[in-house]
Amino acid sequence: MxxxxxxxxxxxxxxxxxxxxxxxxxxxxxxxxxxxxxxxxxxxxxxxxxxxxxxxxxxxxxxxxxxxxxxxxxxxxxxxxxxxxxxxxxxxxxxxxxxxxxxxxxxxxxxxxxxxxxxxxxxxxxxxxxxxxxxxxxxxxxxxxxxxxxxxxxxxxxxxAPASKVEAADDGRITREKMTRRRQTIAKRLLEVRQSTAMLTTFNEIDMTKVMELRSRKKDEFFDQYDQRLGFMSFFTKAVVAALKKYPYVNSEIDGDEILLKNFYDIGIAVSTEGGLVVPNVVDADRKNFAEIEGAIRELALKARDNKLTIADMTGGSFTITNGGVFGSLMSTPILNGTQVGILGMHSIVRRPVAIGDNIEIRPMMYIALSYDHRVIDGKDSVGFLKMVKELIENPEDLLLGS
The missing domain is CATH 2.40.50.100 (RNA polymerase II/Efflux pump adaptor protein, barrel-sandwich hybrid domain)
Known part of the structure; x- marks a missing residue:
């Protein structure tokens, strides 16, 4: 026995x-x-x-x-x-x-x-x-x-009890559902973040024309060579790593009266599952090429879908990227992940008129958002970080050469 x-x-x-x-x-x-x-x-x-x-x-x-x-x-x-x-x-x-x-x-x-x-x-x-x-x-x-x-x-x-209250509870209009342990934890931690940080959000917009053209030209060759699909997440991950290196306080956390500057780049990728949002990490994203990043994200997404993520997959991240655009979100203010001081929010790509020089053109545009802890990051660094991500995505050849 x-x-x-x-x-x-x-x-x-x-x-x-x-x-x-x-x-x-x-x-x-x-x-x-x-x-x-x-x-x-x-x-x-x-x-x-x-x-x-x-x-x-x-x-x-x-x-x-x-x-x-x-x-x-x-x-x-x-x-x-x-x-x-x-x-x-x-x-x-x-x-x-x-x-x-x-x-x-x-x-x-x-x-x-x-x-x-x-x-x-x-x-x-x-x-x-x-x-x-x-x-x-x-x-x-x-x-x-x-x-x-x-x-x-x-x-x-x-x-x-007032009669109306009892009747409302018993007439079938309300279904009582117990929160899962994970949903309870998510709720608790999100509330803790809002109450324990000085969170602000700054916004910018990206013209996705060049990165979409580059992806369209290279996707077949990329798949044949690496057996991986070339998506937008690898471009944004590369851009985020480059921006974190220039603005190191965005890649930090607070420990008491000290700031811990992280000299590693484990980028959390928010993944939606039936049980709630999880954030597994692409470890050492700065050392990975585009194919390795795409492969890591795909593997983590599959593990999340099948409830196979490990504790190691979920801990130790330094910065997070969340893509509400896959659900149709045009703009949002993402909430910080745990002790991290920065999170990048991606959104839907929408074709709309923009001024290009003296002309008005229809371009594929995406709003991006950086939520950050103002206790560590000032406006100058937050705006500079987001502007650098924008510039790199709008000039994706620089990312390819840099990788």
Missing amino acids: AEIIVPELAESITEGTISRWIKQPGENVERGEFIVELETDKVNVEIISEEAGIIQEHLAAEGDTVEVGQVIAIVGEGSGAPAASAPKADATPAEKVEETPAVDESSGAEDRTLASPAARKLAREKGIDLAAINPVDPMGRIKVQDVEAHGSAPKAQPAT
Whole structure:
């Protein structure tokens, strides 16, 4: 018999949420085979079984929060029928067997409600207070059936609540959805950035004519030579690296009363996934050519889509690029990523009339935005940085020669 234990994930990650059981009780599992997917603040992690055998029982349900070092399943020999053994005396709620009563401690020691993990999960999804449920079990244990029965029973109207408020909550016009762990983390960190930085945004616009013409001329040759598609992100990554070298404070962060100037260029590329926005890094972007940058971005995007990003992919970035243009955004003010002091926002390419000398021409134009922490970066550097990115993209031959 072997225990499946939540492994060490990363220095800053101590817990996660079980998002999906890959193996169910009664199913065979091979050594090294994935049995459960764990959602953490940053990435999804698949946990393997160290032993071959049969999944005998889950000690935590999907949606439960589990900690590093916690036992979450048992692998053993035999039929694999879930055991009905009593929980360990020092077990936490998520460590108890599905059929064994678990204690809901959300209301404190005075309200130690007995409920199975599955019942607690369903109650959370339905927004039901476990203390309000009358279980059928004479021992007071709340099961899934009790939660379902409570959810379908008529709800008493609180004497202090206005009738209109209760009716609005029960008429089907509102769907209550629990935020995923990652969405909660994103929300928390974005709020922290807004509250702890002096963030400003400056804008400019780029005439994309030359870079589009160059890309059109070179894309087939580029693909034949490198087996990579030539996109705009490699041009912007190269331009950002060059601008960071000229304006080093944009590539820094604050640590107490010190400024840490970073002598490396790990450029974060914001990627949208079903679980929320993630920002994996193109490591040492200054040492990569166009093909290597395109390959790195493609690999990271695929890993993000398949929930295969690692902690290493997500940590240590020095500057971030986000492209709202892929969703049709014309202009936005991107929010800083973590402790970084700068982020570049790209937007949609729109053909519109612009003055070229004394003439009006229709050109493909893109607005770009630099959000920055004014505690470190002054207006001169922020405007200069963005202007340099503009000039390099409008003269892409310089980027190719420089690479």
